Amino acid sequence: MIIEGKTNKWEIVCGLEIHCQIISKSKIFSTASTKFGADANQNVSFVDAGMPGMLPTLNKYCVHQAVKTGLGLRAVINKYSEFSRKNYFYADMPTGYQITQFQYPIVGEGIVTIDLDDGTTKDIRIERMHIEQDAGKSIHDIDPHKTFIDLNRAGVGLMEIVTKPDFRSPEEAGAFLRKLRSILRYLETCDGNMDEGSMRCDVNVSVRPLGSDEFRTRCEMKNVNSVKFVMQAIENEARRHVEVYENGGKVEQETRQFDAVSGQTKAMRKKEFAHDYRYFPEPDLPPLILTDEYIKQVADELPELPDAKKARFVNELGLTKYDAAVICENKEVAYFFEKAAVGHDAKKVANWLMGDFFAMLKCKNLTIDESPVSAENLGKLVDLIEKNVISGKIAKDVFEIMSETGEEPEKIVEEKGWKQVTDSSAIEAIVDKVIANNADKVAAYKGGKTGLMGWFVGQVIKESQGKANPKMVNDLVVKKLS
């Protein structure tokens, strides 16, 4: 995206930092549950509450999840990493410090390929990913004079993914977040729900004159909580920078807050008031050492990721790139599709999936897991059309019943007597009847109005209550009228 200023053309330079809650049963440094939605302060251990003498112990499963994620980001896994303390006082941070990784993160540089609307792709470079603990929640709106603290979230594992400043438009950032979410969901390492806060995004934005390769002062917007808002924040913040520069001003390095209602950003704190976090290595935890065998073992467990799946759907199943991309973005959809397509015409299954099937889910407001039409049955329905048991038109009626009752398509066709008529003598009888009853049209046809061909075919199919095989009808009508 290029911003046309009054005097100059400007380019956006943007990088993202994404906090992703790790899917794990217990917290990253304690044995308390991570279950969402528990009553306030129910999932809190002595460690999470920062009680005297308590020590953190590293949850190995969180490490496993982080390594898995790193591999999914095609990133370097660091065999040596270290935990550090980030010191600051806040009421929802009971120990007065956050255990995080600073100088030696568990995951190094990686790459995420994003798909753009024009069908091209772009590689976004990952700078690093580290693991750390989440803070609790301060609740300010229960009482006008008091703040309430809920420590259920305190100590839940987070992965912080930092990109290089590779985004040149809000659309690229949006595509990245969707791709990242898709990868994390495939990996089952983070549920990626931005509205529930299990994926939170900090946005760094600056601008520069088009063609320049400088990096100008950036501003950071913390905790922007939807893809749409991230895109808005980038665009509006970039436009603000352009305006400042074009009016001869200077952009100040600061943390800004994105206001979802106005779509604008406003200053939160200037750099000179920035915290001094006094990072130092966490003395309660030894360095984290991973072996090649361990990393390989995790790599062996990786599922097929969206890009690979997409390529396979295109190359092996003959899907269009667009269809494959739509189907693969969501793991559940991709798995449903594969199940439905096995042994059937994959392209036709894809058409049905993206057409009537999605429309049905949307209309009924269901997720794919709740679909009354099973993957097997969708495949069978496509099969019935392929094998000329029913016509495409009848298939729509069958699908409608399937989405009400969840029944198998064969059974519906059988019960309704919708089996396509392929007996040529039966069809011939109807053709004869239509010709006999419409002498005027026959005459007109023979007189040169060949366009009536379609009308005859339609009449025959109508007469057969839609069950006559359209191709056979066509052939017979041609033969009889010639």
Added chain:
Amino acid sequence: MVKLTQMTVHETLDGLKNKQFSAVELTNEYIKEIDNKKELNAYVLETPEIALNQAKKADSRYAVDAARALEGIPMGIKDLFCTKGIRSTACSHILDGFVPEYESTVTEKLFAAGAVCLGKLNMDEFAMGGSNETSYYGPVVNPWQQDKHLVAGGSSGGSAAAVAANICAAATGTDTGGSIRQPSAFCGVTGIKPTYGRCSRYGIMAFASSLDQAGPIAKDVKDCALLLNVMSGYDEKDSTSVNLAVPDFTKVLGQSVKGLRVGIPAEYRPEGLNEEISAYWDKGIEMLKNAGAEIVNISLPHTKYALATYYIIAPAEASSNLARYDGLRYGLRIPGEHLDDMYINTRTEGFGREVKRRIMIGTYVLSAGYYDAYYLKAQKVRRLIRDDFMKAFEKCDVILTPTSPTAAFPIGDKSMQENPINMWLNDVFTVSVNLAGLPALSLPIGLSSEGLPLGLQLIGKAFDEETVFKAASVIETEAKFERLK
């Protein structure tokens, strides 16, 4: 007849086994003795009811021959250990009334071995100090020449004084820069700081996590070995504890030291070292030599940087470890208009001067722009200090030094109050050991001309407490130090 309270742990265990007295009788004797010696200020909390209850259970175990390793042994617990259901404050105002819902691993092991809890022992606030004068509950009085009002040392001053004054059979201590060894030396008792990682730190309020280690303070070397047997061991709740088998430390006691190489570091005999201490050190060397040990001169060249290194690393970790005392969840809270005001009011009122001093130093050395010059450099020097020991241990098996450059000094000593550096200089022989993570034991070698106990320190290789115990047992036998009656 010897009073029950004057007996060592191993003598007491024999007496209990042979039914010469019951655990309840023994515990009552200690409770009486604690009452008689209140002016020492060694206990900050007495728990006679809990003790008697535990003693009763101990007796029922003796009755059916099911006694455990420390069955019925009345102990004092340093207030830095969290004890379930028993107030634990680290002798800080900021932990007023704090009663943990959990038990530290070390005390859990002791009580599971049958030890009896007499109460919580006085200490320097959060173990920061070398004289027990920083305690919110006031200083401990050294039981030696009590009328002179000398310090018991610190930070485990209550533990050392209580053992010396026979108001507990043994005590737990912790040692971050000498906090077990220096008070042991001042009070004429024996204490060992084991290798870092030997005992779990779980449930011990952290001062400097990379240096803190629990250990016993007791009447003799054998008692220390018996206690350390119980206190040691891997704990999955402390990731810095080490998963190594714990030997029976008592087995090596009395074994020959023939051929044992004893290192004598030149740097520990600086110009101006107290002559009496120097002479006792020579005496210790002589004792080991006579027992067949080989004396080796060694060098620990980075010793001169140890104090400076220690007083950067320990406060740095402390400044972070003590951030949790914010008045929100437990202990003292002094309200304020806003959250920051409450933090400031609570911490201003709740922490004493020495703790504040160290929080400020620690905060400073970790600050942006100073980190490299202080903390990072200190970590590098720490490595050099550790390497010194590694090299020295190629030439020797154990190192002998004095424990402290002085004997106990008066409470309220002006030079120390006016210049905290003078107080910190007391740690000059002990801090290197913590920086290197090594085991070290202090035992009494004799009395100064003024009649005050002096101690020697034996430093071992990592996880080689056995050699330390073996050498200590030889010196103990030769020194024939007379404990207080």
